[in-house]
Amino acid sequence: MAEVGVEVEAEDGSSALSVTFDCLLEIFGYLDGHDLARVSRVCKNWHDAAQTPLLWKHLCLQRWLFCNLSNMTPGEQVWQEYYIHRHAVDTSMGRGAPKKDYRAKTLRGHKGQIKDAVYLSKKELCFDTATFHPILASCSEDKTVRAWDITEGSELWVGTEHKSAVTCLVLWEEESILCSGDQDGDIHMWDCSPGQNRGTFRGHDGGVTKMVMCKSGRYTALLAGTGQGDIKIWDLQNTTACLKTFPAISGMALDILSLRKDKTLAVASRDGGGMKLYDVERLLSSEGLTGDAEDCLVGELEHPSLQHTCCITWLPWKPNMAAIGYENGDIGVWDLKPASSGRTHGRKESPPVLLHTTSAHFGAVRGLSAVHNMLVSASAQDVHLKTWSLQNDGSLTEEKTYTDHQGPVTGIHVDHYKAVSCSDDFSIRVYQWRREGGRRVLDSKYTLLGGSLQRASGFQGVLSDYTSCVGIAGKELKAYTFTT
Structure with missing residues (x-):
């Protein structure tokens, strides 16, 4: 900002530079946060104008696509506080200086391979305090579920109710309930904070492979996929009576269960059989629970050459479209709109x-995510992270390829603010989105190294919230917390 010449404050406390309050607001609307802080020190009138919540709200919404103030303490300066704290996190995450911008902790305690992990703390931004500590849960082949304070690197509680390897986790955030499924077919339900066991769902033949939760009608439902290709539906309030069991892809382990806004359930196995889509609202209706699940089937998605399905992402800016990654490295873009028009006997x-298939990678697409009208993809068979833009005809145009890893990319996390990738070369790479004209561009920033994880076989997966990221490496977790 250009230097502003201002006379000293008059004896009566008013500004010697006579500018109306409304004019000051109009002028200050062109400033960034740093410059607003500077002009607030000129005189009392300028200070009062620079503290106007509307200015800071405008700055927040101009800089960040989404701002959640639900965790902030109500008050006139809430937008200013939000901006200050979030700007600090963005600065730390964008710079990535060890010790100065982030702290690294190794979480040890599991005796077997870690199979899954989820955040228990709210994923919304918590910028009202610098003492916010993200909480993570992990499960392992050692038959345990563990909760961690990843900032301190401390273990909060251990669940030992399982009698076999724990394979997957799912969180119902509204009620702070965590469910963990195991190879014997049991699902245990936990209170997130004390780690108290609230009940057990049993009888999943072939073990529990994947779970999702949703709310529809009077049910808060847990949908569990099994190693035999079945789906069992449970009401969280009743652990004794299963609402419904039906075969989705018979004889194949269900590796993929994905929900679109609690309305559409995508089901697939990486062993084959294509992908099926179910109408969740109809499935959980009285008619759906007592009738044939096939009547709730709204579509089947099969690759032209019958390639196995590896992953799916829903396109938020195209509510009736989805992108699917396949075993041969293809990404297929599907128009689901024909499946949302008219219904005949449930179908x-x-x-x-x-609409279109794109040869994206040399091997199976293991990571696929959509944000900012862009797709981000990765394969466990090559070192590339790629970004794609979607054209009107459903084709994908490659925007950029990143080769920051020396080994294959084994996992990605993408949100509105950043992308994080991990590799079996013991590294985690951080990227940040920035505006360029009317589009978003992903900038490669820096690498977080695995450090003392040399006994592991690199990172197998990565997850992140808005102030931290965690890599899964064998029996250990590597947690990085960015300073505020």
Whole structure:
């Protein structure tokens, strides 16, 4: 900002530079946060104008696509406080200086391979305090579920109710309930904070492979996929009676269960059988629970050459579209709109349409995420992270390829603010989104190294909230917390 010449404050306390309050607001609307802080020191009138919540709200919404103030303490300066704290996190995450901008902790305690991990703390931004500590849960082949304070690197509680390897986790954030499924077919339900066991769901033949939760009608439902290709539906309030069991992909382990806004359930196995879509609201209705699940089937998505499905991401800016990654490295873009028009005896009049397939990677697509009108993809068979833009005809245009890892990319996390990738070369790479004209561009920033994890076989997965990220490496977790 150009230097502003201002006379000293008059004896009566008013500004010697006579500018109306409304004019000051108009002028200050062109300043960034740093410059607003500077002009607030000129005189009392300028200070009062620079503290106007509307200015800081405008700055927040101009800089960040989404701002959640639900965790902030109500008050006139809430937008200013939000901006200050979040700007500090962005600065730390963008710079990535060890010790100065982030702290690294190794979380040890599991005796077997870690199979899954989820954040228990709210994923929304908590910028009202610098003492916010993200909480993580992990499960392992050692038959335990563990909760961690990743900032301190301390273990909070251990669940030892399982009698076999724990394979997957799912969180119901509204009620702070964590569910963990194991190879014997049991699902245990935990209170997130004290780690108290609230009940057990049993009888999943072939073990529990994947779980999702949703709310529809009067049910808060847990949908569990099994190693035999079945789906069992439970009401969280009743652990004794299963609401419904039906075969989705018979004889194949269900590796993929994905929900779109509690309305559509995508089900697939990486062993084959294509992908099926179910109408969740109908499935959880009285008619759906007592009738044939096939009547709730709204589409089947099959690759033209019958390639196995590896992953799916819903396109938030295209509510009736999804992108699917396949075993041969293809990404297929599907139009689900024909499947949302008209219904005949529970089935859709027209099946989903495969708009376009793109040869994206040399091997199976293991990571696929959509944000900012962009797709981000990765394969465990190559070292590339790629960004794609979606064209009107459903084709994908490659925007940029990143080769920051020396080994194959084994996992990615993408949100509105950043992307994080991990590799079996013991590294985690951080990227940040920035505006360039009317589009978003992903900038490669820096690498977080695995440090003391040399006994592991690199990172197998990565997850992140808005102030931290965690890599899964064998029996250990490597946690990085960014300073505020």
